[in-house]
Amino acid sequence: MPVNRRDVVGAVALGGAAMISDAASAASAPGAKIVHHVFFWLKRPGSGQDRDQLIAGLRALAKIQVIRSLQIGVPASTEQRDVVDASFDVSELMVFDNVADQKLYQDHPIHQDFIAKCGHLWRKVIVYDMLTI
Known part of the structure; x- marks a missing residue:
């Protein structure tokens, strides 16, 4: 299945958002x-x-x-x-x-x-x- 540029950019954006979310939850983690x-x-x-x-x-x-x-x-x-x-x-x-x-x-x-x-x-x-x- 071919991968296009839009799919790669979207995946990178989701990964970055997940990392930010993980860092924010770690900061507030009990x-x-x-x-x-x-x-x-x-x-x-x-x-x-x-x-x-x-x-x-x-x-x-x-x-x-x-x-x-x-x-x-x-x-x-x-x-x-x-x-x-x-x-x-x-x-x-x-x-x-x-x-x-x-x-x-x-x-x-x-x-x-x-x-x-x-x-x-x-x-x-x-x-x-x-x-x-």
Whole structure:
């Protein structure tokens, strides 16, 4: 059976609409969480004192009540592969119930104090925010 251009365009449009619908339903799905993963590169990468000060500052964030989970870590000694980026110095992973709670965290005085007290320690920060599905 021959396939014409109109059929292909229609199928692509329906597929795109389905993907948008799936993303929208995931955002409102019960139990969906916001995962906030932050990677820090220190200005002085070899400084254990700077690393420890940053980790202490990150631990203080646990007092913010909207944080459901907080993990803090450093690069693991796993196998070196092209897809693994272990160039960061410290990372933190947080889980929130929703986007509104993540925003409350961003604006919270404890978080703002962390930035003021520890911001001088890092040269680079990358954030990955994810909605669980």
